[in-house]
Amino acid sequence: MPFDFDTPPDRSQSDSIKWRRYANQDVLPLWVADMDFAAPPAVLAALQERIAHGVLGYAHPWPSLLDAVVEGIARDHAWHIEKEWIVWLPGVVQGFNLACRLAGEPGDGVLTFPPIYPPMLLAPDNQQRRLVRSNLVLAGGRWEYDWDGLDALLETQRARLLLLCNPHNPVGRTWSREELTRLAWHAEKHDWLICSDDIHCGLVIDPTQRYVPIASLDEAVAQRTITLMAPSKTWNIPALSSAFAIIPNASLRKQYVAAGRGLLPDVNVLGLTATEAAYRSGAPWRDALLPYLLGNARRVQEVINALPGLSCTAVEATYLAWIDCRSLNQASPQKFFEQHGVGLSDGRDFGMDGFVRLNFGCSRELLEEALRRISLAVLAAQAG
Numbered sequence: 001m002p003f004d005f006d007t008p009p010d011r012s013q014s015d016s017i018k019w020r021r022y023a024n025q026d027v028l029p030l031w032v033a034d035m036d037f038a039a040p041p042a043v044l045a046a047l048q049e050r051i052a053h054g055v056l057g058y059a060h061p062w063p064s065l066l067d068a069v070v071e072g073i074a075r076d077h078a079w080h081i082e083k084e085w086i087v088w089l090p091g092v093v094q095g096f097n098l099a100c101r102l103a104g105e106p107g108d109g110v111l112t113f114p115p116i117y118p119p120m121l122l123a124p125d126n127q128q129r130r131l132v133r134s135n136l137v138l139a140g141g142r143w144e145y146d147w148d149g150l151d152a153l154l155e156t157q158r159a160r161l162l163l164l165c166n167p168h169n170p171v172g173r174t175w176s177r178e179e180l181t182r183l184a185w186h187a188e189k190h191d192w193l194i195c196s197d198d199i200h201c202g203l204v205i206d207p208t209q210r211y212v213p214i215a216s217l218d219e220a221v222a223q224r225t226i227t228l229m230a231p232s233k234t235w236n237i238p239a240l241s242s243a244f245a246i247i248p249n250a251s252l253r254k255q256y257v258a259a260g261r262g263l264l265p266d267v268n269v270l271g272l273t274a275t276e277a278a279y280r281s282g283a284p285w286r287d288a289l290l291p292y293l294l295g296n297a298r299r300v301q302e303v304i305n306a307l308p309g310l311s312c313t314a315v316e317a318t319y320l321a322w323i324d325c326r327s328l329n330q331a332s333p334q335k336f337f338e339q340h341g342v343g344l345s346d347g348r349d350f351g352m353d354g355f356v357r358l359n360f361g362c363s364r365e366l367l368e369e370a371l372r373r374i375s376l377a378v379l380a381a382q383a384g
């Protein structure tokens, strides 16, 4: 079945956070992480069928939903989980905030790797824990963990939780088995809990890469790991607020559920309905989406890397490009591009100055226009 990513619905007058920010300005919104595409037809059909039933009473996750998630994760990621390991959540952000609560005592360290999704930088403090940062480094044109820096850091800083993002927003890396094994070695050595935010795992666009859940490395790692997943990024349904944690360790799972008791709402029935449809029937749409996103990623790379003062690494996963503007000589690259008609995310929010993040989850036409504006802005600034 063909899917049309070239002519997405017009969101300019809609409720979209992404589009409303610049509703009355000629600024193309390529910031917050949702895509401009309509959700897969199979998901929309399931939602319509559920609405047609008419009654929207309290719902409990049902057996065929659990089967769809378990089978989808086995099929897509070769990871065999049990239904009992799943804890439903209204969002992944709540999921890693909850994990921070299980990290030792108030004041204990939570290790994470900037640049990273901003709420992950805020979660430790939200939960009376202390952020321990080990910045990623650019090595040979690729973002990597700073292994030497990490060893040095751990001599003075004690952490109780490793907060991982795999694939990593915003640098687009799909962490390799070797890299994850090395992190897991540290986790064993220092007795860390691991919380891995794998919300982008269905969006590996580089066909040479493969997503590996850290919990699938071995039984010991699985026992200390909370893996967070959701259909929201892959199938573009983030406003349906449906996510889940996978926690193989029964006692950890009990603590996790207890930490959220009375605070977290149940996932709403439409979110659950969409989740089942996405995991059961969303593969053809995703199979068509990934090459489209890869084409967009390649265009971003081609244009950005040809411009003076800008560069970006290859995106292995996600629909986000992390653009290095440190040689552009602009105090705020985000503001600079905004003034030239392109709304990007500010690297500072991700814990790294001098960068912007570009969301290429949009039509090729819109992307081309944004890249044209970016090029004109850079060339004009150079000439001036």
Ligand SMILES: Cc1ncc(COP(=O)(O)O)c(C=O)c1O
Binding pocket: 033, 090, 091, 092, 093, 094, 117, 165, 169, 197, 199, 200, 230, 232, 238, 242, 243
């Ligand atoms: C790494 C990461 N985690 C979590 C989220 C948001 O998850 P949720 O909307 O389920 O809270 C995002 C959204 O951009 C993200 O990129």
